[in-house]
Amino acid sequence: MPRGSGNEDPTPTGDGPAHADYGPGKVHRTRRRSLRIVAWGALGVVVLGGGGTAYAWSHLNGNVKGVDxxxxxxxxxxxxxxxxxxxxxxxxxxxxAGTHGEYGHDVSGARSDTTMVLHIDKTHKKAxxxxxxxxxxxxxxxxxxxxxxxxxxxxxxxxNESYQVGGPACTVKTVEQMSGVRMDHYVEVDFKGFQKLIDQLGGVDVTTKQAIHDPDSHLDLAAGKHTLKGKQALELVRTRHGVGDGSDLGRIQLQQTFIKALTxxxxxxxxxxxxxxAYGLADTATKTxxxxxxxxxxxxxxxxAKELKGINPGHMDMVTMPVTxxxxxxxxxxxxxxxxxxVWKALRDDKPIPKSAEKASVGDKGKSPVTSGT
Known part of the structure; x- marks a missing residue:
């Protein structure tokens, strides 16, 4: 399809890899997810622990799909x-992944479009x-x-082809090979539950420094304070052309800001x-x-979730792997x-990521047009 034609399918499907283009004028779309939601969903379970509600606890455990x-x-x-x-x-x-309790699943047509390495430091106060x-x-x-x-x-x-050919285990293996950092765990969130969870939360507060109009993601926000419900939250984390230089790297910046707002x-x-x-949130989250x-x-x-809840957003350093x-x-x-x-050495050594490491990366280097909170 010609560059900049504007006719690209906004929700790509099929078995082949989806394209998220970085060059100027590219308008291919991909789905993106906010991932902070994975761990906090289990917070609701805490109210059940002291109540002796064995059935409810068992039900929530049964929601979570495990992959060996x-x-x-x-x-x-x-x-x-x-x-x-x-x-x-x-x-x-x-x-x-892991619907049948195996290490992977038939990933035909599925894709992992958002991948982040979360490092929790030894004090469990910073990430x-x-x-x-x-x-x-x-x-x-x-x-x-x-x-x-x-x-x-x-x-x-x-x-992201690693996920397509070998599921989550292949993604973990690829990350470990490129970084030299061992992944103690992996957590995967499905797109389908994201919108419902945000709605159940009552929305997430953000402030836009400028109007954002993206016909591809359908996001239309005036400058100012907003409480984003599920649909708009999805549009925000999928927005690329309405902000910065229109690159996918700019969209990652939006995702990271939204994660802090969600936190x-x-x-x-x-x-x-x-x-x-609490139970409703936990039930939806564990199903996701x-x-x-x-x-x-x-x-x-x-x-x-309790560990992450103890980490103030101001103590959460969010970066993108330096690329060109x-x-x-x-x-x-x-x-x-x-x-x-x-970057990877800092994680291995349990040290802060040096600011100098980010300076060589291409993409939108300006401040995000969205801030967390209102």
Whole structure:
């Protein structure tokens, strides 16, 4: 399709990789998700723990779909974090993984379009979140196929193809290979539950510094304060052409801002005073989540949620892996290796990510046109 024709399908489907183009004038669309929602959904379970509601607790545990990826990944992995720090791979996808309790699933037509590495420091008071652009060209390792057999690796492949060929286990393997950081867990959120959760929360507060009009995502916001309900929240995290230089990297910036706004909203909740609402939130959230088998229960997600709830948004450092345009294809990006390795080393060493690491990255380097809170 010609560049800038404006006729691209806004909700791509099919088995092939979706394209999120980075060059000027590109107007391909992709779905994006806000991922902070994965862990906090289990917060509602806390009101059930002291109430002895065995049936409700069992029901919530049954909602969470577990995927055994450790048996697939084997032992050739980066070393585990020492001292209490944790690394969790967060993904947003079009369909849930692990429906049958296996390490993967038939990913035909499914895609993981949002991937973030969440690093919780050893004090569990600070966190770093590193977004990995979906169209980053990386070395993909050999991966087990969910249906059997092996998907041959590639010396240069689009990052989100890992999920398509091998499900969440292949995505974890690719991230570990490129970063040298071991993923202790992974959590995946399905698109379908996102909108309902935001609505159940009563919306999320943001402030737009300028009007945002994006005919592709259908977002139409005047400058000022807004409480975004589920539909508008989805439009915001999918918006690209209405802000900055129109690149997918600018959209990641919006997603990160929305995550902070969502964090503030969740931290303001008093679920203990409203058990019915707490249970409804927890029920929806756990139905939306898939996780590795070590984290796939309501009580374990609750523990993670409590950890994240204790982290002030001001102590959450959010960056994008440093990338530059691929000289062979301006619709793709490649890591700026020296700077990307600074990011990964900081996570391995449980240190803050140096600001110098971000300066080499292309994309929208200005401040986000949206701020968290009103």
């Amino acid at each position: 990826i450790n048996s697939v990944l084997g032992h050739d992995r980066p070393k585990e974090e020492a001292g209490g720090a944790e690394n969790i791979l967060l993904m947003g996808s079009d369909s849930r 770093s979140v590193v977004s990995i652009p979906r169209d980053t060209m990386v070395k993909r390792p050999d991966c087990a196929k969910p249906g059997g057999g092996t998907a041959k690796g590639a010396s240069k492949a689009m990052f 503030r909203k969740v931290n303001s909740l008093d679920l203990l005073s409203n058990p019915a609402k 989540v898939s996780a590795d088998s070590g984290l796939a229960s309501a009580d374990k997600l609750l523990g993670l 345009y691929d000289p062979n294809d301006q619709e793709r990006v490649i890591p700026v290796e020296k700077n990307a390795q600074q």
